[in-house]
Amino acid sequence: MTKPYISGHALDARIPVESGIRAVDHLEVPREYAVALVMAMEGEEAAVGAGLAVAGDVSLRFIGPGEWLALSQSETPEELHRNLSLLLADNAYIVDQSDGRVVLRLSGPNVRRILAKGIGIDLHPAVFEIGASSNVLCGHISINLSRTGENEFELIVMRSFAESLFDDLRLMGREFDLSVDFSAQG
Template structure:
């Protein structure tokens, strides 16, 4: 049907114009899947359940007390969601958040300088280890920050705020690039 809305990635066409010498890269990550899992299940058991139903490449991020986000680049197949819900029955609940949240990658040698302009979280690698995540504010927006590498992070934000966060990060990147020069 032609009158049905068509999916368009919210950050499609956005580009950060920073130079490679500046040390900051912003990237709109694929709008694959993002699942919110709630329940008294250990991360190792969640990892096992994910592997059994085809989500082995997905990353698990702590999102609060007995809460995790399961993020991946592959689009969600409804049958896979049903299989995961069945595998977690009695242990945890799973809710699809893929349509409601967007992931943004921030990387480069000045990535911590950039993020420190918007949040009070201590992002020092000795404190905020790779794989760690935190729900925090970046400016006025609620964001989950995950360290994905030495100088790389992934930010997850509500879809309706993604463009605003992108604009804020672009402005902070310009400032971070000046500070690191």
């Protein structure tokens, strides 16, 4: 059984409890997210990739050859770990990262302009398509960036860098009146 070491969210001190007016450009922070690191055993990348393709209500983020982050808002960390372990059997190592990673969702018509202030990759829709993900630097912070919708991106960061990334994103979005709150769905 997994027992969380940290009971509060990394950004509790930064985000107001009462949500304000939501602007067209918005930074949303889900309070709870099950995150697991999936690492294929040597020679098992294809089998693990095929298994993850049928994983159900799990979003996948490619982070390197034979490595993915699996995310779920409908499962607890324990359920996600158990289900992935059963699905991938002896083909992969599964490591719970739920307490060690923070997910931030950035959306709005100016999202690419906001991200361009700190990220050095081409975010044009023809190049960085919906479903694409990449490990990048946002300023000086290593993140996994994924395009999840037309004008929507998810940033996954190690918990210890969450406050710094959050502050950087607020500064990057200040020109566009970026609003911030915790997600209503979790």
